[in-house]
Amino acid sequence: MKKAFINWSSGKDAAYALYLLQNKKELSVEKLVTTINSQVDRVSMHGLRKDLLQKQASSLGIPHHIISLPGEVSMETYNRIMEEEVEKLRAEGFTHSVFGDIFLEDLKQYREQQLQKVNIQPVFPLWKKDTGMFMKEFLSAGFKAITVSVNARLLDQSFCGRIIDDQFLSDLPENVDPAGENGEFHSFVFDGPVFSAPITFQKGEIVERSFAPAGDKNDNCFKKEPKTWDTSFYYCDLI
Secondary structure (H helix, E strand, O other): OEEEEEEOOOOHHHHHHHHHHHHHOOEEEEEEEEEEEOOOOEEOOOOOEHHHHHHHHHHHOOOEEEEEEOOOOOHHHHHHHHHHHHHHHHHOOOOEEEOOOOOOHHHHHHHHHHHHOOOOEEEOOOOOOOHHHHHHHHHHOOOEEEEEEEEOOOOOHHHOOOEOOHHHHHHOOOOOOOOOOOOOEEEEEEEOOOOOOOOOOOEEEEEEEEOOOOOOOHHHHHOOOHHHOOOEEEEEEEO
């Protein structure tokens, strides 16, 4: 069976992609790979503490590979670090890299181009899946998740630190994707069929953080002009 690693964000897309692959049994997912902001020791964008990430890995029973990135990182530096780290994985016999992307075409092309340089095959189990149907399947499968980061331009603070369930989906504004695939919200999955036991946590404070747009951060893989970036987010600190 072909050996794969999954790009593990701690959220719903990665968790469901892993679930599908484990059921299909076409690839052997043998490592989780997560980028961490080294300045705050948290998952990039999600703001999740590293210890909860490690609890997920322990419950999944899959080895974890953490890639530390500077808080302020240029695209050139980001690409160099990622290429070096993926080369290490290829040397361990990994041939495939799994992503939970659904419909961000620019990001998919970026991933494909970067992995081609190191002879790794990208895999997108959720690609072009209807996001409304995806969320229904995610919940029906028994997954449980909580929002940890919310785009303040699109959602108010009440959506942050909230369990994702049918009522949550019903309460989302019409302009917000049900799975948050345009960056409307990010999640932490704490239970589901891929875990041996639920991950325990407590909700901490909810804070709003603003970020000044920059012209050369790793988020440029979305190919957005800086003036179009969303720069204010609510974060729920899970402890």
